[in-house]
Every structure is written in C-alpha cells, then in structure tokens.
Amino acid sequence: MPKKNSGQSLLIILLVTAVILTVGLAVASYSITDIRISQQEEESARAFSAAEAGIEEALKQRPATDEEFLVEVGEISAKVKPETQGGGNKFDFGGSKFP
Numbered sequence: 001m002p003k004k005n006s007g008q009s010l011l012i013i014l015l016v017t018a019v020i021l022t023v024g025l026a027v028a029s030y031s032i033t034d035i036r037i038s039q040q041e042e043e044s045a046r047a048f049s050a051a052e053a054g055i056e057e058a059l060k061q062r063p064a065t066d067e068e069f070l071v072e073v074g075e076i077s078a079k080v081k082p083e084t085q086g087g088g089n090k091f092d093f094g095g096s097k098f099p
Contacts, residue, residue, distance in 0.1 A: 054078060 050073065058071045058080045068081045 050074075050076065058082075 017023070022032060055074050057073050058078075061071055062080075062082055063069055066082050068079055068093060071078050071080050
C-alpha cells in the first residue's frame, strides 16, 4: 500500500471502531434499562400481592363492631379501622408498619 493511502486506512479503522463501540454501548444501555424495568415490575407485583393479602386477612379478622384492630401478615403489621358507608365497607390502614 502506498504511503499516501496509509492515513486513509487508519481513519477508516477508527470510524469502524467508533461505530462498533457506539452500537455496543447502546445495546448495553438498553439491557440495563430492561433489567431495571423488570425488577420494578417484580417489586410492584409483590407489593400488590402483599396489599391484597393484608386486605383478605383484615376481612377474615374483622370484629363484629367497627373498632380498630391489628392485622399481621408475615413481618408487616397494620392497624385497621373498619367503617360501613353506604352499604359498603371502608378500611383505614393508617398505622402500617413495614420492616
């Protein structure tokens, strides 16, 4: 290869390397974002299941009166104040404690 063209080869190699690095970093960034979204969805599903279990437990333990009572599900406890409004039930979970 003539010396005149040797600078062009280096420039092409640098450009190709830059493109490959850019694509690699974009794929890595996309993968990291996807992993974070998956973790957040899993945590959200667990929180929803825990809340649903707490409500079910509160319905099972509900006393005949509308007095406040404590519900414990696993390591989580909450004070529950049931109220009847318009033919339906309302539960106030005001004193929740999470580990």
